Amino acid sequence: MPDTLHGRKILLGVSGSIAAYKSALVVRLLVKAGAEVRVILTPAAAAFVTPLTLATLSKNPVLQGFLKDAQAGEWHNHVELGLWADALVVAPASANTLAHLAGGFCDTLLDAVYLSARCPVFVAPAMDLDMYQHPATQGNLRRLREYGVTVWESPAGELASGLNGPGRMLEPEAIIAELGKELRIKN
Incomplete structure (x- = not known):
């Protein structure tokens, strides 16, 4: 377990992909490494993994939208979250989420936090083979790299479809190892 993660503040964005089930292990491994973890779940991700699971593992409430309590006017401050984090990890990063991040769209809390983040950003793409290989997705990945996203x-x-090829999310253990290595280099 990389000791560079001990005491780090990690925002984990989980988007709508079948690989979202692996996000529970990512959270568990981050916490085990001594990181403080907050999870942002996109609306589509909630169809694949429950907030209760991720909240239990992270020991923090899962953030799902801009509003905490609409009646009371309480909201999740995306700027504050972007400043709080030492790293923003989006795993899995669906084709839709990659397009949002690359295009600057801002209709989910994850999008807004990404646009406000001053920390290093990492994405682990996860989608079917044809989606991953599509020129639009590859263009979005190029654009994100140009923006400094790892x-x-x-x-x-x-893959879940039965096809074989790229599109799988990097395994949770590899994500933790890569994140530890990248944060050691960046600091």
């Missing part, structure tokens, strides 16, 4: 390459393997 894109962890998608390994080839069996």
